[in-house]
Each structure stands twice: as structure tokens, then as C-alpha cells.
Amino acid sequence: MDFLKSQDSLTALEWILRSIVSFVFLLLLAKVMGQRSISQLRFLDFIIALILGNIIAHPLSDEQLGLKGSMITSSVLIVLYVLATWLSLKWTLFRRFVDPPPxxxxxxxxxxxxxxxxxxxxxxxxxxxxxxxxxxxxxxxxxxxxxxxxxxxxxxxxxxEPLTPADMKLETEEFTLTRPIIAEGEIDLLLLKEIGRDQTWLKERIGPIYKEIQDVPLATIDGNENVRIYSKSDY
The missing domain is CATH 3.30.240.20 (bsu07140 like domains)
Structure with missing residues (x-):
């Protein structure tokens, strides 16, 4: 674990290890912070992201800076970020400061x-x-x-405003969301469980076209349990 400490020089392997550890560490921090696109970053999110980027970047380019200190500092900042987010939910004045009203x-x-x-x-x-x-x-x-x-x-x-079927008093079909249940030969087991079906049922649906599920590039299912199978020639 010497690659985490400050040194006069690092070997190529130690630089690689620093990069891997930093990447995994930032992924964990991002998971804690939650997901937002750049356009959706709040003021507090932007400040934290900017600081974290600088803290982690310096040890990756300077061997005399230890990575351990950067990781500790980043962890403390994330704790403060989570605390500030909680305060913004509980304290109106603080929320208005970090999230100004529209x-x-x-x-x-x-x-x-x-x-x-x-x-x-x-x-x-x-x-x-x-x-x-x-x-x-x-x-x-x-x-x-x-x-x-x-x-x-x-x-x-x-x-x-554009006209809608409701404005014209037209009857419409109920909305159903189509989702991929097989992608590149892999079954979405959570979706299969959600609709209350098993793999035997799914194999029966793809049987006329494909013998094995791993051969299916894409299969989708709608709210009425209609399965549509796509072949590579459809792309």
C-alpha cells in the first residue's frame, strides 16, 4: 500500500494502482451523492464536484502527494454534503440558500x-x-x-397549446410501457419476476424464432405481456 503515500518517485505499476483506486473511490462517492446530469447540478452539487475533482487529481499527477490524505478529505466532504442535503430538506432558510426558488x-x-x-x-x-x-x-x-x-x-x-385526444373527445388505448426483457442473450430476471412469469414461459414465446435465449439479440415486452423479438437483420 506504499503507492498511497507520498514518495519521491513511483513505478509505472504504482501509478496504475493509484489510478484504479482513485477511479473506484470516485465511483463510490458518486453513488453516495446520487446521479444528476451536468445541467441538473445544484449549486451545492457543483461546488462539491469541483472540489473533489481537484483533490483527487493532484495525487494522480504528483508522486510527492499521498493519495491517502486526499481520500480522507474527500470522505469528510461527502459526509458534509450528505449533512447539508439533509439540512436543506429540514431547514427552509438553508434550502433557500443552496436551492434558490424559481x-x-x-x-x-x-x-x-x-x-x-x-x-x-x-x-x-x-x-x-x-x-x-x-x-x-x-x-x-x-x-x-x-x-x-x-x-x-x-x-x-x-x-x-397543441390539441390532445382529450380536447377532441377521442377514445385512446391505455398506455403501456415496452421494456427489454432480453438484451444480448441476457434475461432481465427482475422484470420477469415483476410480471409474475418464469423462464419457461419466456422460452415458449421465443421458441418459434430462436431455440436458445442466448441467441436472442433483443426481445421486448409490453404491459399486455406481448413479446416482440428482434433479429440482427432488423437493425
Missing amino acids: FILIKNGAIQFQNLSKARISIDYLFSELRKEKIEDIQKVALAVWEPGGTISIFRTSQY
């Missing part, structure tokens, strides 16, 4: 310029977000809200 950017077609400055975004950026929602005229916007995660929620005025 504020309105557009209301009934009128830009709220004061809030635009608070969000530190330009009018060009605001209009680019409108174009992503296929909105070419700001007068069609009933409400646009700047969210704490840095995204903009946009709501059209009622007369410009």
Missing part, C-alpha cells in the same frame, strides 16, 4: 428584465430556449420560469 422570466408575453438579470442570461439565450420549444413569438408564452437547476420551464398560452 423566478419568472416571461409572464403573459412580457419579459421580466429584472429577473433576467438575476438569472444572468441574455435575451438571445432566452429566445434560443423558446426556439427549442418551437415557439417563434414571445406573445405565445404564458409563463417562462428559471429553475434552480439552470433550466427554463416554458408554458404556452392556452390558445397555442
